[in-house]
Amino acid sequence: MSGRIPVARWGIYFFLLGAALFFLLPAYVMLVTSLKSMDEIRLGRIFALPGLLTAEPWISAWSGACTGLNCEGIRGGFWNSVAIAIPSTVLPILLGALNGYALSFWRPRGSQTLFAVLMAGAFIPAQVMMYPLIQILAALGIFGSLVGIVLVHTIFSMPVMTLLFRNYYVSIPTELFHAARIDGGGFYRIFFELVLPMSVPIVTVAAIMQITGVWNDYILGLVFAGREHLPMTVQLNNIINTTTGTRLYNVNMAATILTSLVPLAVYFASGRWFVRGITAGALKG
Amino acid sequence: MADIKISDLRIGYANTTVIEGLDLEVMDGEFLVLLGPSGCGKSTLLHGIAGLQDVAAGTIAIGGVDMTHADPTDRNIGMVFQSYALYPTMSVERNMSFSLRVKGFSRQEIARRVERAAQMLQLTELLQRKPAQLSGGQRQRVAIGRALVRDAGVFLFDEPLSNLDAQLRTELRRELKLLHKRLGTTMVYVTHDQVEAMTLASRIVVMRAGHIEQIGTPGDVYARPNNLFVASFLGAPAMNMLGGTLVAAHDGAIALKLQGGKVGLSGYAFLDAPQAAREVVLGLRPESLHLDPAGPFEGTVVLVEPMGNHSVLSIDWAGQHLSCLLPGGEAPALESVLRFAIDTTQISLFDRYTERRL
Numbered sequence: 163m164s165g166r167i168p169v170a171r172w173g174i175y176f177f178l179l180g181a182a183l184f185f186l187l188p189a190y191v192m193l194v195t196s197l198k199s200m201d202e203i204r205l206g207r208i209f210a211l212p213g214l215l216t217a218e219p220w221i222s223a224w225s226g227a228c229t230g231l232n233c234e235g236i237r238g239g240f241w242n243s244v245a246i247a248i249p250s251t252v253l254p255i256l257l258g259a260l261n262g263y264a265l266s267f268w269r270p271r272g273s274q275t276l277f278a279v280l281m282a283g284a285f286i287p288a289q290v291m292m293y294p295l296i297q298i299l300a301a302l303g304i305f306g307s308l309v310g311i312v313l314v315h316t317i318f319s320m321p322v323m324t325l326l327f328r329n330y331y332v333s334i335p336t337e338l339f340h341a342a343r344i345d346g347g348g349f350y351r352i353f354f355e356l357v358l359p360m361s362v363p364i365v366t367v368a369a370i371m372q373i374t375g376v377w378n379d380y381i382l383g384l385v386f387a388g389r390e391h392l393p394m395t396v397q398l399n400n401i402i403n404t405t406t407g408t409r410l411y412n413v414n415m416a417a418t419i420l421t422s423l424v425p426l427a428v429y430f431a432s433g434r435w436f437v438r439g440i441t442a443g444a445l446k447g
Numbered sequence: 448m449a450d451i452k453i454s455d456l457r458i459g460y461a462n463t464t465v466i467e468g469l470d471l472e473v474m475d476g477e478f479l480v481l482l483g484p485s486g487c488g489k490s491t492l493l494h495g496i497a498g499l500q501d502v503a504a505g506t507i508a509i510g511g512v513d514m515t516h517a518d519p520t521d522r523n524i525g526m527v528f529q530s531y532a533l534y535p536t537m538s539v540e541r542n543m544s545f546s547l548r549v550k551g552f553s554r555q556e557i558a559r560r561v562e563r564a565a566q567m568l569q570l571t572e573l574l575q576r577k578p579a580q581l582s583g584g585q586r587q588r589v590a591i592g593r594a595l596v597r598d599a600g601v602f603l604f605d606e607p608l609s610n611l612d613a614q615l616r617t618e619l620r621r622e623l624k625l626l627h628k629r630l631g632t633t634m635v636y637v638t639h640d641q642v643e644a645m646t647l648a649s650r651i652v653v654m655r656a657g658h659i660e661q662i663g664t665p666g667d668v669y670a671r672p673n674n675l676f677v678a679s680f681l682g683a684p685a686m687n688m689l690g691g692t693l694v695a696a697h698d699g700a701i702a703l704k705l706q707g708g709k710v711g712l713s714g715y716a717f718l719d720a721p722q723a724a725r726e727v728v729l730g731l732r733p734e735s736l737h738l739d740p741a742g743p744f745e746g747t748v749v750l751v752e753p754m755g756n757h758s759v760l761s762i763d764w765a766g767q768h769l770s771c772l773l774p775g776g777e778a779p780a781l782e783s784v785l786r787f788a789i790d791t792t793q794i795s796l797f798d799r800y801t802e803r804r805l
Binding site for chain 2: 335343345351356
């Protein structure tokens with residue numbers, strides 16, 4: 163081996179670089195537009211760098227833009243999304259892990275059927291269940307509340323979370339579980355002291371999937387969260403669709419970037435885990 | 448310490464029955480080895496004793512208490528698995544103390560017991576390590592230690608040495624035997640390795656297809672196998688099997704007619720009175736065939752396998768193949784013609800059709 167990169171490899175690098183630039187182009191346009199003043203945007207040169215940098219659109223998007231009638235920016239939506247995403251990540255992971263653990267190790271009577279039904283649930287579109295769910299939550303008195311939206315996210319994530327953890331636990335030798343049974347561990351003792359500490363990799367994957375999924379959700383937040391807890395995505399839509407006079411492209415762009423910042427940060431921070439996450443969740447796509 | 452009484456046990460999965468109508472008694476303090484080929488139900492039986500496998504019918508009593516449906520942890524047992532089954536996120540010390548912590552023992556008592564077990568198994572220096580930082584032999588010792596700290600009445604071993612390399616296996620086998628001598632605890636040990644069975648057991652249970660074929664001391668099972676299966680399963684090199692017929696000699700004595708000649712059976716202890724003309728299989732251990740210049744039979748050496756302290760000869764005897772174990776380092780040359788005798792006090796005779804010992 164000479165250590166030199168063969169010509170064919172250069173071709174591949176060249177192609178990949180070109181593709182990356184092409185797909186980064188919209189992000190570039192968003193970023194530069196968000197840093198321009200409206201006067202500059204009206205010139206129509208969307209690829210040009212801003213002549214005069216301004217942070218004004220970002221400040222406005224965060225704390226001044228109008229979502230419907232109130233003009234308090236997207237700030238409130240951000241904290242709403244945080245308040246929804248944290249319990250909607252912790253709870254489904256705990257329950258999914260518990261489900262997967264029970265299904266792979268304890269195998270109670272009928273567990274195979276239960277698993278099949280749960281998997282079938284993964285293929286039914288959320289929209290079909292929307293109306294009955296609204297009725298149920300209304301009857302329970304938690305429609306349009308934080309508890310309600312967290313519950314809905316938990317329900318809809320159950321098939322994928324269960325599948326994820328079950329498949330992970332299937333690869334753990336049953337002998338380990340048997341040893342713990344002989345040592346006297348009960349259902350929860352074995353789960354919390356033995357199984358959960360072994361689940362760090364899959365919990366990471368599940369957390370990534372759940373945070374990005376919940377953060378990017380629009381329809382469930384719109385329907386179930388109620389006025390007080392509308393997530394960032396819904397407020398973003400309100401900002402962009404509320405037009406009084408001119409469309410503030412720079413503010414819209416800044417608000418959009420702000421909204422996608424959390425998933426982006428998760429992508430960058432978790433690198434290889436994320437790839438595992440999307441392949442593990444390939445069932446739902 | 449405890450004995451085990453199993454009666455009329457049936458264990459099955461959804462549609463298949465693995466074990467049916469099995470009776471077995473394990474005496475207090477004995478080292479019982481369940482031996483058999485894979486799929487014979489020996490592991491299932493062990494899991495049944497441990498309570499890890501549901502029992503369909505019959506009873507299991509441990510230490511005189513009916514434990515048929517008791518929880519594994521209430522059975523007063525410790526178990527060691529083939530894959531070690533150590534808790535990967537816990538240190539050696541926490542692995543060993545897990546059961547004691549669950550049962551709520553005091554800190555001092557836990558420390559005392561772990562220390563004692565660690566000393567016995569030479570694990571004291573490794574107590575703070577994680578299982579991933581241990582070698583295979585060390586891991587299995589930790590697994591044994593985990594069973595040890597519980598002061599269980601019965602130890603169950605599920606092929607504990609199968610994942611180790613040959614040298615380590617021999618070493619740990621020795622340690623296990625010493626441990627049993629020292630503790631005197633009842634041990635039930637599952638293996639498909641006949642060497643482990645022979646060296647460790649006070650009694651061997653040979654199993655096939657969910658049934659017990661024979662129970663006996665290693666010497667007994669080896670020298671007097673009940674049937675063709677047990678005979679062929681035990682022993683390396685395997686027992687020679689030769690088809691023949693029983694014939695009555697002039698004086699009324701029974702002899703065995705084989706392809707290579709007649710063998711007098713005056714030295715053989717028949718279970719029932721023998722009948723002439725019965726078709727039988729002669730089971731001949733390679734070491735019961737003695738080279739003897741004055742011997743009545745003659746064969747040709749076709750292969751010599753030197754093993755250092757002994758050699759295994761393959762002898763062609765009138766078209767039939769015989770293995771012969773020859774002690775000492777020197778072996779006859781290939782193609783040489785040898786005379787030999789058969790020690791009829793050490794042979795086994797089986798009915799050709801029922802495959803049972805005669």
